[in-house]
Amino acid sequence: MDKLRPISIRCDEWSEILILRPISSREDPWGVLKCLRETEWGKQIVVVRGEVLSEALHGRALPLLRALGNPPRIRAKRIPPEIGMCQMFADKSCVLRTMKCKPGPDLPICYEAQGNVNVSASATAVALAWKENRYVIVVEGDEFSY
Numbered sequence: 442m443d444k445l446r447p448i449s450i451r452c453d454e455w456s457e458i459l460i461l462r463p464i465s466s467r468e469d470p471w472g473v474l475k476c477l478r479e480t481e482w483g484k485q486i487v488v489v490r491g492e493v494l495s496e497a498l499h500g501r502a503l504p505l506l507r508a509l510g511n512p513p514r515i516r517a518k519r520i521p522p523e524i525g526m527c528q529m530f531a532d533k534s535c536v537l538r539t540m541k542c543k544p545g546p547d548l549p550i551c552y553e554a555q556g557n558v559n560v561s562a563s564a565t566a567v568a569l570a571w572k573e574n575r576y577v578i579v580v581e582g583d584e585f586s587y
Contacts, residue, residue: 452502
């Protein structure tokens with residue numbers, strides 16, 4: 442999705458931190474992920490303050506690391522199978538027909554989340570980000586730059 446921005450942060454405290462965040466608007470920081478906010482998917486998306494992300498982008502990543510909490514692979518496992526199973530698996534159109542067709546490290550690239558068009562596209566992007574060990578975050582509040 443072109444309304445999601447991948448970010449890579451290098452820091453001394455940790456190895457590279459991979460992040461995916463929606464491009465937010467003044468009205469809604471969730472951007473294209475707003476359809477996931479009140480869902481099981483949304484519960485696994487981390488909300489961070491803009492100030493915390495800005496500090497990490499300028500070399501002080503420890504507050505962000507604390508805010509991120511559980512790693513993406515744990516967040517992926519928290520999506521219930523009845524919600525996370527691939528739509529193609531659910532409607533029996535999948536050629537793989539494997540139980541790996543749910544969020545996690547073995548997620549096939551052909552994965553398609555269940556739900557209406559918006560939910561499916563957003564949840565699919567989140568699941569594929571988690572597969573890459575990428576945190577999915579929503580940034581609330583103002584950010585700064587030097």
